Structure formats: structure tokens, C-alpha cells
Amino acid sequence: MRGLGEFEQLLLFAVLRLGEDAYGARIRAEIEARVGRAPAVGAIYTGLERLEARGLVSSWIGEATPVRGGRRKKHYRLEADGAAALHRSWMRLRSMGEGMIPTLARLARAGGAA
């Protein structure tokens, strides 16, 4: 199975963090708050649909609220395969980066100054 892209990892972590509260608007806001970039809500849905097609997340339709103009929410839940894929993906990156972060930061700073 192919690995996860960075945006997919962000999505899965957001779903994991938000738990029962993981629906489009909250997922988008969570990524924006933590990563500092504002993804389009449309990109959130297409990304999650890809993940759902791979069996990494599942979705269910939640309740409608007045603040949403009476529209329903689509909630996502991390599946066991999704948790395994995310864990694997994260650990791979961590293994490769281990001990390299100070060097990386130094090089990045040097590049920024040049």
C-alpha cells in the first residue's frame, strides 16, 4: 500500500485529535490553528474521501444545527488501518530525522541568511 502524503497525515491527525468532533469545519480549523496555513474546506473533503476509499477513515452523517443553516455535518472517524498507516508513516519520518534536527535547523537558518 502506498504511503501517506503530508496533507493526508495532517488530515488523519486532525481526525484523531478531534475524536467525536471531527467534521469538516473543525478539521479545517484545527489544521489552520496548528499548522498556520488555511486549507480550503473543499480540499479537506476530497482528501478525506480519498482516505475513506482506502479504508483509512469512515464517515457518518451527524445532526444539523441552526448555525449551519440547518445543514447536517459529515463526521469522520479514524479506522484501525488508518491508525496503523499514520503511525507507520510518522515513525518512518521520525526514524529518518532522529538526531538530524539540530543540523537541519542550522542548515535552514544558514540558507535563510544567505
Add this chain to the structure above:
Amino acid sequence: MSRPPLIAGWLLLFIPAPDREFVAGDLEEEHASRLARFGRPSADAWYRRQVLASLPPLACAAVVKVFSTAFAVLHPPTRNPHMAAPVARASATTGIVPLLIASRPGRTEGRIPTVLASGALHGAVLAGLVWGTAGAGADVAYEEVQVVDVSHELTVAPPPPPPPVEAAVPAAGAVPSLAIPSEIPTEIPPPGPSSISAEEIYRHALDEALRVAPGNPSEAAAPIGATPSFTPYTVGPTMRNRDAVGLALEREYPSLLRDAGIGGRVEVWIRIDDQGAVEDARVRVGSGQPALDEAALRVARIIEFTPAMNRDRAVPVWVSIPITFKVR
């Protein structure tokens, strides 16, 4: 009147049906929230940007879906009608184009129309992919590396004196951190060996810092006279956003001081409310560098905690956390 901009709202009609309700609801919900916080011009501008940025990826996904199902109908992998039927049914739900194609009679007989339609569809799929790549630009923007510079650690004071916890409660406070638990055992080696990596020290330091709970009541009362009195708790607060705090440490370290190799240790009092949010942060023991003290306060204010619990009730508490900026 909290309605989002009307014309941008109409654009939502271009979003394929299954997603339209959820996308429109999400946008309206966030618009209302931004309206309350930032005012109408800002909220409306945000809404328009979101609608425009959302159309390409959603439309692209729909186009790819439609044409891939249409392609499957035109080029059935097998003559077995049981295989083709579900594809045709699925395609019929996605749009009118595959519906028309799927229902066209005698499609395997008319060679030339089939070839033409097939060529057009392949072209459209290619165009859709190109469009999709352009739309995915929003995703690509995330590819930049988030560097946590561990050369500046949030280091920790020597273990705080055991908090004055009622006897019945064991060290439950040290357990539940919302950080991904599965990785922690492999990340934090036993203390001692000097081969420990910088990143591990950093993680460990953060863990320790957020286990804190040295809300020592007698100490707390003295330096912060004007603050609310100490509230007893049985489960201490733990940090929920370690990664964000690591980034904040890096971001807030004044670059002049960092480049000059000047570091320092600041002990910060933090008042955490019963939701786990930082309500107040004050310097308890300064570093001697006002800029570092300020930076430490800015870092402290972005920390999110799990609320401290007193038995089964979330309570506000004061904790003291040492924050150290250090250049290796």
C-alpha cells in the same frame, strides 16, 4: 443578520450534490464564528476565498469520478452483465453524463461513435487530471518542513516537590497526556546515558514540564498575591499541544539573542482555567533578559492543557513551569 455573501453562496451550487450540504454547512458555521470575532468584511472575504478555493478540488474529484465510471461502462472489463450493472448504477448517481452514456442503446455496435466518445472522454479525464493538479496546489503548500529547532530546549527544573495531594490519589496525574501515546515509550530512553539525542531530551523535557503540577499552594500564594487562591486538585494538567509549543519556542526566541548565543531560564506562573486554557501567565523568576522573559510568556500563553481535575470536577489551577532558551 449572519448570512454569508449571497453570490459566493450561489457558487456552492456548482459543488457536486453529495458534498454540497456538508461544505455549505461548514462554511456557514465558520463564517458565523468569524463574523462574531472579526466583523463582516473579514468574515465575508474569508467566505469568498474559501468558496473559490474549494471549487477546483471538489469539481475535479467529481469529474474524475464521473469519467472513470463512464470509462468503466464504455470499456467493461468483462462481458458478464453482473459486473457491468453495479458500475452503471453507481455512475447514474454521480451525474447525468454517464447516465446518458450508460443508457445509450447498442453501444458496442456503433464503432465510430464509440471511438469518438472514448477519445473525448480520455481527453476530458486528462484535462481533469491537469485541473486537479492545479487545484491540489493548496495541498502542496503544506510540503514545507516544519523544523523544530531542538537546540533551544524547553528545559525543566529539577523535579518539583511532590504536590500536596490527598493520600487516596496515586500518581494518576502523570498518566493521561493526549499526545500520541504509542510513540512515547520508544522515544524516551531511561535517563542517564549521555548518548541521548537532542530530540529525545527535548521531548522528555516537554513531557516533564507539562507533568509539572507544582502548584505548591504556600509558594503560589506568596509571589502572586493578587491572584485567585490555590485550588486543590487530584489530577494535574498535562500539555496537549507539544508540537505547537516546540514551534513557538523556536519562533519566539529573539533572534538577536539567539545569534549572540545568549540564553536564559525563565520560571513562569500559568493560570489554567477549568477548560485547560491559559488565562494568565506571569514571570515568577526572570532570566535577567527582559526579551527572554517576554518570549517565555508568549510561549506560555499558547500552551493548551488538559484541565486539572479535583476528583471528578475540572478546576482552575496555577502551575509553575521553567522555560529555558539555550543555544548549543
